[in-house]
Amino acid sequence: MSYLCWEESVDLRQYNTFNVCSIARYLVRIRGMEDLKKLHVSPRFHGLRNLVLGGGSNILFATQDFDGVILKNEIGGIELLSQDDHSTVLRVGGGVEWTSLVKYCIENGLGGLENLSLIPGTVGAAPIQNIGAYGAELSDVILSLEIFNLSTGEVTTMSRDECLFEYRDSIFKRELKNVFITCLIIRVNKERFHCLNTEYSSVQDILQEQGVITPTIRSVSEAICILRRRKLPDPKIVGNAGSFFKNFVCDDFLSQSLVKRNPQIPIFPKPDRSFMIPAAWLIEGCGWKGKRVGEVGVFSNHALVLVNYGSRGGEIMSMAKLIVQDVQAQYGIELTPEVNIA
Ligand SMILES: Cc1cc2nc3c(=O)[nH]c(=O)nc-3n(C[C@H](O)[C@H](O)[C@H](O)COP(=O)(O)OP(=O)(O)OC[C@H]3O[C@@H](n4cnc5c(N)ncnc54)[C@H](O)[C@@H]3O)c2cc1C
Known part of the structure; x- marks a missing residue:
C-alpha cells in the first residue's frame, strides 16, 4: 500500500511560471482519490493552510514562505x-x-x-x-x-x-x-x-x-x-503568468458614462449584453507598456502581462498595485487580477 510523502521546505520556484521563490512548509503529491482520502484522515493536514497546485501558471506566490501544505495535482489519465x-x-x-x-x-x-x-x-x-x-x-x-x-x-x-x-x-x-x-x-x-x-x-x-x-x-x-x-512571452525564458488582470466588464449604463468621460475608450459588446473594455488598452494608456522597475516589468508586446526578471513575488504585487492605482486615477476603472494570489 502506498503512503503519502510529506516533502518539507520545498522551493516552489520550479512549480510556478512566474519563477518566484517561495518556500512551502510541505508539499504532497496527489496521484488519485485514495491519496486525497489518506490526506484527509491525517491529523497534520487539518491544522494547516492548504493550496492545490497544478502547473503554477496562474498563481503568484506573494510571500517568501508558504506556511502550509501544497497539494500538487498529479492525477493522470x-x-x-x-x-x-x-x-x-x-x-x-x-x-x-x-x-x-x-x-x-x-x-x-x-x-x-x-x-x-x-x-x-x-x-x-x-x-x-x-x-x-x-x-x-x-x-x-x-x-x-x-x-x-x-x-x-x-x-x-x-x-x-x-x-x-x-x-x-x-x-x-x-x-x-x-x-x-x-x-x-x-x-x-x-x-x-x-x-x-x-x-x-x-x-x-x-x-x-x-x-x-x-x-x-x-x-x-x-x-x-x-x-x-x-x-506572449515564453515562461521558460521569462517568468510570467499570462494576463495578470481581467478585462473590465460592465453594464450599458456604466459603459455610456465611461465613454462620456473618455471618448477614445474601446468598448466591445458581449453576447450577454454586457460590455468589455480591454485592460491592456487601459494599462497602455497609463504609460505602463514595456516599462521596467527593478526586476519586474510590463511586457513590451502585451500590456496585460507582467514579467519577472528575477524579483520576489512581493515586488510583482507592488507593481500590480501601482498599475491598478494609475488606471483608477486616469479612467475611474478598478482592474482586478486574473492571477490567483497566494
Ligand atoms: C503564457 C501564459 C498564457 C496564458 N494564456 C491563457 C489564456 O489564453 N486563457 C486563459 O484562460 N488562461 C491563460 N493563462 C493562465 C493559465 O494558463 C490558466 O489559468 C490555467 O488554467 C492554470 O492552470 P494551472 O494548472 O497552471 O493552475 P495553477 O496556477 O496551478 O492554479 C491556479 C489556481 O487554481 C487552483 N487550482 C489548480 N488546480 C486545482 C484543482 N485541481 N482543484 C482546485 N483548485 C485548483 C490553484 O489553487 C490556484 O488558485 C496563461 C498563462 C500563461 C503563463
Missing part, C-alpha cells in the same frame, strides 16, 4: 467514456497537462479545444477561471466535474450549470474554494460535425498567411499556436 456519430465523451484526470489533452483531441480528429491550444497548466485548474481564448471557453465543452471537498472529505459530481461559469470566473473562485478538482468530463465533436470558430481576424490572417484554404481542427490549432508564440 484520459479515458474514452462513450461516443456516437457526432461526438465523444472523455473523462480526464485533473493533473493531465491541458496541452496534452488538446493534442490528444487533435490527433483523434476531435474538435472543441483547438482555440484553447497552448494554454499552459493542468486540466483540473481549467474550470477555476473557465479558461478561454479566441472565442472559446472551457464551458463550451465541459459536461461535469468531480470534486473532493478538502473541508468535509466528501466527493461530489457537479454539472456544468452548477459550476456557475462566467468570463474568467466560476463558483470555485467564490463560494466553493476549498475543493480539489479531481477530473473533468468533456464532450468534443467528431471532425465532420464540428463547427470551427475562426471569427477572430487575427486567426483568419494567420490561416491566410499559412496558405490554408479549407481550415481543419489541426490547422486552426496550429494558427492559434503561431499567434500565441508571437504575442
